[in-house]
Amino acid sequence: MPELPEVETVKNTLKKLVLNKKINEVKVLYPNMIEFPSVEEFIKELQGKTILDIKRRGKWLLFEFDNKYLISHLRMEGKYFIHEHSEPIGKHDHVIFFFTDNELRYQDTRKFGRMYLIDKDKLEDSKPICALGLEPWDKALTKEYLKGKYKHKKLPIKTVLLDQSIITGIGNIYADEILFLSKLDPLKPCYELNDTNLEDIIKYTREVLEHAIKLGGTTIKSYESAKGVHGLFQNELLVHSNAGELCKSCGTEIIKIRVGGRGTYYCPTCQK
Numbered sequence: 001m002p003e004l005p006e007v008e009t010v011k012n013t014l015k016k017l018v019l020n021k022k023i024n025e026v027k028v029l030y031p032n033m034i035e036f037p038s039v040e041e042f043i044k045e046l047q048g049k050t051i052l053d054i055k056r057r058g059k060w061l062l063f064e065f066d067n068k069y070l071i072s073h074l075r076m077e078g079k080y081f082i083h084e085h086s087e088p089i090g091k092h093d094h095v096i097f098f099f100t101d102n103e104l105r106y107q108d109t110r111k112f113g114r115m116y117l118i119d120k121d122k123l124e125d126s127k128p129i130c131a132l133g134l135e136p137w138d139k140a141l142t143k144e145y146l147k148g149k150y151k152h153k154k155l156p157i158k159t160v161l162l163d164q165s166i167i168t169g170i171g172n173i174y175a176d177e178i179l180f181l182s183k184l185d186p187l188k189p190c191y192e193l194n195d196t197n198l199e200d201i202i203k204y205t206r207e208v209l210e211h212a213i214k215l216g217g218t219t220i221k222s223y224e225s226a227k228g229v230h231g232l233f234q235n236e237l238l239v240h241s242n243a244g245e246l247c248k249s250c251g252t253e254i255i256k257i258r259v260g261g262r263g264t265y266y267c268p269t270c271q272k
């Protein structure tokens with residue numbers, strides 16, 4: 001699944017390809033992909049609109065128009081590709097935005113991706129954006145904020161790091177890396193974390209995600225960004241997907257467990 005750094009990479013790549021392009025026509029070949037409004041309204045509203053900017057909130061892409069945002073989540077396998085008009089439509093191309101010179105196609109083999117078209121002034125109060133917590137780089141993300149959110153939570157920190165309503169954009173791979181660098185046992189209950197632990201979580205969340213963005217994200221399984229840019233971060237993972245390998249810090253074997261149903265990798269010596 002694309003995580004925040006991959007979505008950031010897709011956003012930056014797409015910006016180079018479609019910024020200031022006018023949508024002449026929209027084709028929706030898989031209606032279930034449009035969560036809101038109706039498919040008819042979605043098509044009608046976007047016709048003639050120019051893409052003014054592309055932003056990211058959590059793992060959502062936001063295409064900005066004069067009075068609307070098109071909000072798109074890639075879920076497991078969603079990808080955007082630029083095609084010539086003459087290229088035949090593939091069976092996994094589900095939504096097509098036609099420009100004058102070429103077209104942007106949303107391709108999704110698993111069909112889990114979703115799109116919303118939301119009034120600009122209602123963005124923060126509407127689904128799905130209203131459910132998102134703070135961005136990792138938000139100045140409001142402080143140890144006091146986390147303390148408030150964590151103090152009554154008995155759930156393991158690994159599970160809570162994935163809760164998008166607290167910090168948005170931390171996926172499974174990055175949560176393991178953040179906990180390794182913070183020297184925290186993924187099973188530790190949230191309310192037991194002290195000030196230093198919370199400061200470490202914030203610090204390493206930013207560091208890990210910034211580093212991953214710089215490298216274009218990870219490419220686990222078939223994920224590619226808009227123009228086929230492959231992430232390099234998977235070469236630098238410290239614990240995630242490294243079960244059986246030796247911890248780079250202490251030499252103990254890295255183990256894999258399941259936490260809240262998610263595969264979780266950690267060093268039992270470094271992470272207490």
Ligand SMILES: [Zn+2]
Nearest residue numbers: 247250267270
């Ligand atoms: Zn270790």
